[in-house]
Amino acid sequence: MSSEQTSFRIENLLTLKSQGIQVYPEKFSTNCELYEATQLEDGTSGVRVAGRIMSIRYFSKLSFITISNIQGCLQLLLKKDEIGDEPFNQFHNLLDIGDFIGVDGRMYTTKTNEKTLRIESYVFLGKALRPLPEKWHGLSNVELRYRQRYLDLMMTRETQNRLLARSKMVRAIRRFFEDNEFLEVETPVLQHSSSGALAKPLRTYHYSLDTELNLRIAPETYLKRLIVGGFTKVFEFAKCFRNEGISPQHLQEFTMVEGYAAYWNYEDTMKLMRDMVLFVLAQTFNTTTITIQGQTIDFSIEWDIVTFKDLILKDTGVDIDLFPDVKNLYQETLRKNINLGQLDIESLGRGNYIDHLYKKMCRPKLVKPTFLIKHPIDLSPLARANDLNPALSDRFQLVVNGAEIINAYSELVDPLEQRRRLEAQAHLKSNGDLEAMEMDEDYLTAMEYGMPPISGWGFGIERLLMVLTDSDTIKDCVLFPLTKKI
Incomplete structure (x- = not known):
């Protein structure tokens, strides 16, 4: 956590604390899920939602903010003349992408036909000390997506x-x-x-x-x-x-x-x-x-319903019923130029050898x-x-x-x-x-x-x-x- 961005975020956190703001509050009562809010009629007021800030588009007197969770996302509108100078400036100066907020407001639809919540008040709900990945979709390190699944989910x-x-x-x-x-x-x-x-x-x-x-x-x-x-x-x-x-x-x-x-x-x-x-x-x-x-x-x-014998016979030409001994079955697959790789026939047994034959030659063809x-x-x-x-x-x-x-x-x-x-x-x-x-x-x-x-x-x-x-x-x-x- 020594990056420059992390240090900047910690400074913002300390500033919020110095202003008497609870940076990790106990709870926030919502009355609507983010995906549900997008279905509400314009003019619906008293809508209380919460989520992680995923994007912020700044303008001089307003900002469009996107918050999200695993089930959906919602666009928010923050206007200086509707919320006041101090909360507006505080948001822009001290909140970062990745932080959590809770908001209360009313629904409307933008000119681009996107359901949006006009913020009437907001509460800070948690500070992200690390910046989110900028180009996650282009990330070539697949292993990192498994190790840090929470980022992949975000x-x-x-x-x-x-x-x-x-x-x-x-x-x-x-x-x-x-x-x-x-x-x-x-x-x-x-x-x-x-x-x-x-x-x-x-x-x-x-x-x-x-x-x-x-x-x-x-x-x-x-x-x-x-x-x-x-x-x-x-x-x-x-x-x-x-x-x-x-x-x-x-x-x-x-x-x-x-x-x-x-x-x-x-x-x-x-x-x-x-x-x-x-x-x-x-x-x-x-x-x-x-x-x-x-x-x-x-x-x-x-x-479709197909028997094990008929499937193997169709795909390999081997009638497994004719070879009750694994050695003879192995020799027959060699005669058919079927290569199953290095297998210990003695320890494997007939059943497992047939299973290997099926998995290599038949199963991939069943769509x-x-x-x-x-x-x-x-x-x-x-x-x-x-x-x-x-x-x-x-x-x-x-x-x-x-x-x-x-x-x-x-x-x-x-x-x-x-x-x-x-x-x-x-x-x-x-x-x-x-x-x-x-x-x-x-x-x-x-x-x-x-x-x-x-x-x-x-x-x-x-x-x-x-x-x-x-x-x-x-x-x-x-x-x-x-x-x-x-």
């Missing part, structure tokens, strides 16, 4: 709109599930085992218990415990943590929405998820048609909303096996614009089969697969007390927002993304 309308949409989306999702008789619950973030998804966990240490713990990678097994306990329809907004690589589609800390319904199967959930997406689009964007990668997509039109069904069972350790073909799972994913935004399935409720699968996962983990699941005896004990048929689903708020706002990177869809310490 200066970049696109960021404001996207993150306001996030809040609206969360509200719409919660309302949708509550309207469908789901109960919101909370489950532990600190867990002894990392189950519920295939991912490498973040670890921490609990000193009082003298034990290592994982930050949850998913709330799944605890939500299912609630079904054992008698809940029938539950959902959770769950902070989850996955110690995976950084990419435009992945965050290490993210918000997952996950839920379960007793006595449902995955096809019931498929209908629920379609209804939810349409509801969220209407509530958040007032439309079910959005533009993604220059392509207009109407989500209200029926969505319109598509339900992907019938995943190989070894990709779904907690999903129910299909009755007609036990090598497949009763599962679906919703893919839009090359991103998986919803994952759901009919749940495995057979404790003996679940134990066998978790033992297989534990074997993969001991062979070096860091994303394989751990054995979870407590969850297996809960299962042994009996589970009804269940279907469940999960999706990330940030991933959904990224797709629906056609954002380049998922970091743009979280208020404060993790950045490297400097």
Whole structure:
């Protein structure tokens, strides 16, 4: 804080204090939001608003001022002959762009047809000691926008709109599930085992218990415990943590929405998820048609449903059913000149190798909303096996614009089969697969007390927002993304 501008602002602050002005007052009562004031009729008086000064246009006897907040902005008119010499001069001499003010006045429309509040009185509400960026839109240091998100929110309308949409989306999702008789619950973030998804966990240490713990990678097994306990329809907004690589589609800390319904199967959930997406689009964007990668997509039109096998066969020419062994499958992809990069085939296992094949060769081509069904069972350790073909799972994913935004399935409720699968996962983990699941005896004990048929689903708020706002990177869809310490 040694810049010349900062020193000048501190001098103004001290001058205000010397004049008996409270520079950081306790409160200011408003009766109107900035965006609401722009809708008021001319002549409306007693309008009280507050905001940050974002621009000042000086003239000899008047000034036009713009104040703003995250939801909108409002133009103010300050006239010397209406407010008096002393308040007029005080504003021009001691207030700076970035400061906060509260004003009381009446509405009118300028000759350029802009709704404006004529200031009848104003109150100083806070001094900014640092100047705001002058050319934020041209800022090439994207990392700075993430590190100082508050500046990005102040200066970049696109960021404001996207993150306001996030809040609206969360509200719409919660309302949708509550309207469908789901109960919101909370489950532990600190867990002894990392189950519920295939991912490498973040670890921490609990000193009082003298034990290592994982930050949850998913709330799944605890939500299912609630079904054992008698809940029938539950959902959770769950902070989850996955110690995976950084990419435009992945965050290490993210918000997952996950839920379960007793006595449902995955096809019931498929209908629920379609209804939810349409509801969220209407509530958040007032439309079910959005533009993604220059392509207009109407989500209200029926969505495609395609099997995992058929998709891979179409895009690669490989019939995965013909290759039950990962080595043979690997050799077949080599024969097809498919290069998936350096992969440890032995530790990866067949399921994860197929997943890599799908993500590299198929997923990027899925732009319109598509339900992907019938995943190989070894990709779904907690999903129910299909009755007609036990090598497949009763599962679906919703893919839009090359991103998986919803994952759901009919749940495995057979404790003996679940134990066998978790033992297989534990074997993969001991062979070096860091994303394989751990054995979870407590969850297996809960299962042994009996589970009804269940279907469940999960999706990330940030991933959904990224797709629906056609954002380049998922970091743009979280208020404060993790950045490297400097």
